[in-house]
């Protein structure tokens with residue numbers, strides 16, 4: 001397996017002369033969960049679809065599992081064994097399986113399994129995405145969240161090395177989202193590299209080894225969720241309640257010293273004490289605000 005799953009240098013994509021992706025550099029390591037964050041229209045989907053081989057690019061170098069995805073656009077590539085082999089190694093979670101409305105969940109997953117040389121067992125995959133109770137239901141009868149789970153099942157049935165998920169948990173209820181996160185972690189533990197786009201900062205924080213922030217077609221920051229934008233060393237906010245019942249708050253670079261001081265002042269327990277650092281969402285919003 002390559003140490004680097006995805007390498008992108010100077011990627012450009014123009015729509016009618018306007019750059020939607022404008023010199024984007026990106027490296028995704030094999031085996032990591034990488035989350036792409038960015039406001040609406042930043043260029044996330046365009047970037048991901050170029051990596052998947054679904055869109056052509058106008059400039060830059062791209063390597064996905066050691067292959068330039070642009071090969072899929074060449075003549076006669078549908079039948080080229082090397083291109084087919086690459087496609088089998090890359091899993092994509094598409095939105096919607098409309099044309100299979102009349103088939104059951106089990107039939108659709110079994111049908112997709114036939115496209116792959118060494119697919120997972122359809123019943124196991126249906127169980128993993130939490131759709132066992134719906135295995136015999138026609139897909140047009142599924143709820144929005146259940147359809148999304150089916151999309152995920154179709155993305156992983158071929159046991160891909162690299163899985164792309166574009167806003168995978170939109171429309172999920174909180175419990176379904178947590179189950180989905182467990183599934184993604186499980187896939188990553190099994191060695192699958194995962195690239196996801198999301199607008200849920202909690203999702204990025206919980207799942208991602210690293211996050212990348214895209215604004216205006218460029219990657220402006222990459223780091224672990226804990227370290228992004230110097231988050232780990234950002235000022236902490238300490239708040240507490242005075243004996244008179246008034247809430248106080250102070251920002252501090254040395255919150256431990258402040259808390260020790262308060263403990264001494266109160267002679268023990270500090271009423272209502274909390275120490276917080278900026279959330280990933282705070283840092284992210286600052287970052288895209290500054291880039292705008």
Ligand SMILES: Nc1ncnc2c1ncn2[C@@H]1O[C@H](COP(=O)(O)OP(=O)(O)OP(=O)(O)O)[C@@H](O)[C@H]1O
Nearest residue numbers: 015016020021038039040041042043044045046047
């Ligand atoms: N087929 C297209 N034709 C013309 N412009 C397009 C096309 N697809 C995307 N764009 C434009 O490219 C820019 C980037 O779009 P993209 O879908 O990549 O953003 P995104 O970061 O995925 O946004 P979102 O978070 O809303 O999904 C936007 O300004 C969009 O209007």
